[in-house]
Amino acid sequence: MPRHLERDLERLRKEILEVGSLVEEAIDKVIKALMERRPEIARDVIDGDEAIDAKEVDVEEHCLKILALHQPVAIDLRFIVAVMKVNNDLERMGDLAANIAERAVYLAAHDAIRLPDTFQDMAATVRTMVRQSLDALVNMDVKLARGVLRRDDEVDAANREMFEALQQLMHDDPASIERAVQALSSSRNLERTADLATNVAEDVIFMIDGEVIRHSRRGLTEH
Amino acid sequence: MPRHLERDLERLRKEILEVGSLVEEAIDKVIKALMERRPEIARDVIDGDEAIDAKEVDVEEHCLKILALHQPVAIDLRFIVAVMKVNNDLERMGDLAANIAERAVYLAAHDAIRLPDTFQDMAATVRTMVRQSLDALVNMDVKLARGVLRRDDEVDAANREMFEALQQLMHDDPASIERAVQALSSSRNLERTADLATNVAEDVIFMIDGEVIRHSRRGLTEH
Numbered sequence: 002m003p004r005h006l007e008r009d010l011e012r013l014r015k016e017i018l019e020v021g022s023l024v025e026e027a028i029d030k031v032i033k034a035l036m037e038r039r040p041e042i043a044r045d046v047i048d049g050d051e052a053i054d055a056k057e058v059d060v061e062e063h064c065l066k067i068l069a070l071h072q073p074v075a076i077d078l079r080f081i082v083a084v085m086k087v088n089n090d091l092e093r094m095g096d097l098a099a100n101i102a103e104r105a106v107y108l109a110a111h112d113a114i115r116l117p118d119t120f121q122d123m124a125a126t127v128r129t130m131v132r133q134s135l136d137a138l139v140n141m142d143v144k145l146a147r148g149v150l151r152r153d154d155e156v157d158a159a160n161r162e163m164f165e166a167l168q169q170l171m172h173d174d175p176a177s178i179e180r181a182v183q184a185l186s187s188s189r190n191l192e193r194t195a196d197l198a199t200n201v202a203e204d205v206i207f208m209i210d211g212e213v214i215r216h217s218r219r220g221l222t223e224h
Numbered sequence: 225m226p227r228h229l230e231r232d233l234e235r236l237r238k239e240i241l242e243v244g245s246l247v248e249e250a251i252d253k254v255i256k257a258l259m260e261r262r263p264e265i266a267r268d269v270i271d272g273d274e275a276i277d278a279k280e281v282d283v284e285e286h287c288l289k290i291l292a293l294h295q296p297v298a299i300d301l302r303f304i305v306a307v308m309k310v311n312n313d314l315e316r317m318g319d320l321a322a323n324i325a326e327r328a329v330y331l332a333a334h335d336a337i338r339l340p341d342t343f344q345d346m347a348a349t350v351r352t353m354v355r356q357s358l359d360a361l362v363n364m365d366v367k368l369a370r371g372v373l374r375r376d377d378e379v380d381a382a383n384r385e386m387f388e389a390l391q392q393l394m395h396d397d398p399a400s401i402e403r404a405v406q407a408l409s410s411s412r413n414l415e416r417t418a419d420l421a422t423n424v425a426e427d428v429i430f431m432i433d434g435e436v437i438r439h440s441r442r443g444l445t446e447h
Contacts, residue, residue, distance in 0.1 A: 065305060072295035082288060082308065089309060164405070171394060171401050178394050178401075182387070185405070186412075 006071040010080065013063060014139045017084055020056045020091045021135040023049070025128055027098035028194065032124040034105040035187060038113065043105035046098055053095035060088045076208075080141075083208045087138055090197040094131065097190045097197075104183040104190075114180045117166040120188065123159035126152055127195045134201035143209050149202035156195040163188035229294040233303065236286060237362040240307055243279045243314045244358040246272070248351055250321035251417065255347040257328040258410060261336065266328035269321055276318035283311045299431075303364075306431045310361055313420040317354065320413045320420075327406040327413075337403045340389040343411065346382035349375055350418045357424035366432050372425035379418040386411040 027046050034043035064085045067073065073081060108114070130149050137146035167181045167188070250269050257266035287308045290296065296304060331337070353372050360369035390404045390411070 065301065068291070068305075069297050069301055074292050078288065078292055082291075085305065085308070086312060089312070168401055168405060172398055175395055175398055178391055182391060182405075182408070189409075 003071065006067070006073060006077065009063075009067050009071070010077065013060070013067065013081070013084055016056070016060050016063065017087060017091075018135060018139060020053060020060060020088065021131065023053050023056065024091050024094045024098070025131055027053070027095055028124065028128050028131065031098045031101045031105060032121065034102060035108065036116065036121060038105075038109040040106045040109040043102040043109070046102040050095050050099040053092060057088055057092040057095075061085060064088070079208045083138065083204045086204050087135070087201050090200050094194050094197050097194050101187045101190050104187045107183050108180060111180055114170065114177050114184065116184060117163055119159045119162045119166070120191075123156055123163070123188070123191055126156055126159070127191055127198065130156070130195055130198035130202075134198045134205070137202060137205045141205070141209055143206055146202040146205040149198055153195050153199045156192055160188050160192040226294065229290070229296060229300065232286075232290050232294070233300065236283070236290065236304070236307055239279070239283050239286065240310060240314075241358060241362060243276060243283060243311065244354065246276050246279065247314050247317045247321065248354055250276070250318055251347065251351050251354065254321045254324045254328060255344065257325060258331065259339065259344060261328075261332040263329045263332040266325040266332070269325040273318050273322040276315060280311055280315040280318075284308060287311070302431045306361065306427045309427050310358070310424050313423050317417050317420050320417050324410045324413050327410045330406050331403060334403055337393065337400050337407065339407060340386055342382045342385045342389070343414075346379055346386070346411070346414055349379055349382070350414055350421065353379070353418055353421035353425075357421045357428070360425060360428045364428070364432055366429055369425040369428040372421055376418055376422045379415055383411050383415040 027049060030042050030049075031046045033039065034046065064081050067081055068078075071077075130152050133145050134149045136142065137149065164185060167185050171178050171181045250272060253265050253272075254269045256262065257269065287304050290304055291301075294300075353375050356368050357372045359365065360372065387408060390408050394401050394404045
């Protein structure tokens with residue numbers, strides 16, 4: 002491989018991990034904002050989404066430049082295409098965190114409702130999935146990627162639990178309906194974040210093994 | 225441009241329009257299934273999602289082959305990258321239609337609730353957005369792409385209306401809470417479909433004008 006291509010690919014690995022770190026931080030913060038009813042942290046997440054958006058644009062431009070300049074083939078080409086897709090998925094995760102942040106602002110401005118304990122565990126699992134899917138990408142680690150797929154089932158189950166608990170709350174206390182709908186939306190957005198981390202893991206497996214597994218798993222478990 | 229590249233690009237245009245047609249058909253069918261309470265049509269949509277998934281895999285493989293074989297530059301490179309992103313967005317739209325189809329099966333198996341009239345208009349707008357965003361892509365039509373962006377605001381407003389009407393229904397008739405949550409989910413999934421068509425339009429504008437508008441609009445209007 003020409004040395005310049007190797008250098009550019011190394012830079013790309015660093016860049017995509019940086020976007021990933023911003024997304025992980027946004028997830029941490031938004032869960033804190035939601036659980037501790039702290040709208041100022043939620044607003045931080047909403048403002049911070051711009052930085053993630055700007056980085057997405059940069060990474061895509063760099064991918065296009067590397068493609069045009071080095072015209073890579075085989076695994077290098079597949080890696081760059083995977084980075085472009087993952088980049089897009091990360092940006093969507095940032096949007097979802099900002100979306101949950103809006104729900105957190107709403108919920109903090111109204112009387113507290115009890116959020117099921119499941120929620121915090123679910124958030125921790127999603128955060129781990131994001132981290133591991135990116136590590137799998139930059140280290141080309143298929144085993145780690147497969148671990149991410151397994152965790153997605155846990156998150157789906159947690160999301161279903163959230164739905165049941167929150168629908169029960171609406172029955173028990175109709176005055177809480179609007180707040181419960183906001184909490185449902187937060188849970189669903191977290192579950193979608195896990196789906197996106199799963200996409201990343203699937204793209205890693207496809208990049209390395211050429212195995213298309215993404216459509217045997219994705220799509221129909223979501224609420 | 226070498227003749228073989230031109231021929232491959234033409235084939236790619238046809239292929240992405242074919243995926244688009246399948247998605248449009250899925251949207252039509254799922255709305256019919258929902259409004260007319262016809263679970264057999266909903267099951268058709270769920271089964272049909274496999275065909276969309278298979279086509280997505282084919283299109284991506286073809287993009288990778290064209291990149292490796294012709295090493296295109298400038299607008300051809302940008303077009304192929306745009307097709308890869310749009311292909312991914314179309315596959316997600318197919319998932320969303322299948323997801324709405326699951327709600328349609330649930331709703332048809334329970335007593336009818338009144339779905340706001342807004343819903344059908346919203347669906348028609350979303351379908352138009354999908355069609356126009358793809359026409360904009362293959363014809364490189366920036367004006368058409370900008371029209372899609374404007375329609376996204378209509379869909380967001382319709383989704384908000386749906387949320388208000390359905391939350392009101394939950395208050396008026398707590399026995400309808402589970403069904404209203406399923407209807408909310410359908411409306412949100414339709415709104416996400418419009419967001420994805422908007423992404424496509426934004427990618428078209430970026431491809432042609434190099435103008436990054438996607439982050440000035442996307443993300444925070446969703447419920």
